[in-house]
Amino acid sequence: MNPLFEHHLHQTRRQFFGDVGLRAGGIALGLLMSESAARAATTERVHAPLPGLPHFEPKAKSLIYLHMNGGPSQIDLWDYKPRLRAYFDKDLPDSVKNGQRITTMTSGQARFPVAPSKFKFTPSGECGTFVSEVIPHAAKIVDDIALVRSVHTNAINHDPACTFVMTGSEVPGKASIGSWLAYGLGSENNDLPAFVVFTPAWPSTGNGQALFTRMWTSGFLPSRYNGVALRGSGDPVLYLQNPPGVSTDDRRGMLDALGRLNQRRYEKLGDPEIQTRISQYEMAFRMQASVPELVDLSREPKHVLEMYGPGVTTPGSFAHSALMARRLVERGVRAVQLLHRGWDQHGALPTALKNQCLDTDQATAALVLDLKQRGLLDSTLVVWGGEFGRTVYSQGTLTPDNYGRDHHPRNFCMWLAGGGIKGGVVHGATDDFSYNIVDKPVHVNDLNATILHCLGVDHERFTFKYQGLDQRLTGVEHASVVKEILA
DSSP, rough: OEEEEEEHHHHHHHHHHHOOOOOOOHHHHHHHHHHHHHHHHHHHHHOOOOTTTTSSSSSEEEEEEEETTTTOOEEEEEOOGGGGGGGGOOBHHHOOOOOOOOOTTTTSSSOBOOOOOOHHHHHETTEEEEEETTTTTTTGGGEEEEEEEEEEEESHHHHHHHHHHHSSSTTTOOOHHHHHHHHOOOOOOSSSSSEEOOOOOOOOTTOOOOOOOGGOOTTTTTTGSSSOOOOSSSSSSTOOSTTTTOOOOHHHHHHHHHHHHHHHHHHHHHHHHHHHHHHHHHHHHHHHHHHHHOOOTSOOOHHHHHHOOOTSTTTSHHHHHHHHHHHHTTTTEEEEEEEEBBOSSSSHHHHHHHHHHHHHHHHHHHHHHHHHHHHOGGGEEEEEEESSSEEESSSSSSSSTBBOOEEOOSSSEEEETTTBBSSEEEEOEOOOTSSEEEOOOEEEHHHHHHHHHTTTTOTTTEEETTTTTTEETTOOOOOOOGGGGBB
């Protein structure tokens, strides 16, 4: 039986109106106490960490996760394979494919012709990492990043792969990495959510896969740890302004009275979602003042805006979202997630990939450089990557200047920069076809364990009891911190 339902079922009429009726005296008392309650609230830690966390001294205080949704082509961006030119339009050897499962989008092809990247690569930075010509701004930050060329995943299709990289499981219902951090570490800002999400626009040539809220929701964790998605058009948050005739003091008094009623309800029923409701009402009130200040770029220096690129003042653009990410961690927000769509290039890859990079490359590099110039990079972990890679063989028609690529979970590239990460290093290697890992494989859960480690969290001890299991972001199988990329 449902105890909440049973409670409501057996209530008398007198009990019902006694519990939910707003008495005039209660409202008056709330108004009288609102000023002192507001002062008291400002002295408390709204997003407090769990007792005992962090487990050890963290190198990073905040996470900015740049998710390139759709699967960026590692062969055309980061995994330089000069020998592939000799294999143009030749069939991929069976010894390389080695029974690898492929999607139904290419499984019916008569051939699997090798498609070398049409783009030039040049050694960049003092470290000499080879970088594609379509990401020239990224070439300026290679000395600050650790490039991992040997990431691999379990999933071969977008939805389960995205769910997996963000939650550690292909099965929906698990908590996202940002929610885990908000739950365990809280936030240093009392007036903004601990976990904020952006879903910026993408070029019209991009093939945009659907984004599901499970990539930033709290799953089995209390719902107060959901990521809060800021909108790219109109008010960043709906109903940010009070209705006509309602003052801030009126709103404060109403929330204080409502909070006491909800607290009474919680003491009677013990439903944790009531506590979530109380905290979210309070956060909404605080955001009415904090969000307008957050999105006001009038005090940003001109040279900083120019660094992010021409779209930086357009809400909803990737550049604007990247700058917002810096402003959020600057204000003590724990986790910020940018999910940029359009990287699923099954055809016309050279054109579509170039446009995706034009939309994101400058702002991505600017974010790292901006954090570094402000002394924030040492305390902010920046992660860039997708949910899987792309095949070396072409999907559909192949010419030297035009080709497409299918999904490839066996290896792809991601990079990390900032707090706790060693810059200017490359970890792992693949074969000449960028098809199989030949050195230092890194599973998605290994990467998540490394992210948690940089923020002072032992992934094996960071658990939440649910469905009879001690749930972890890194799952139940063994995962290891990638120590070679740590500073």
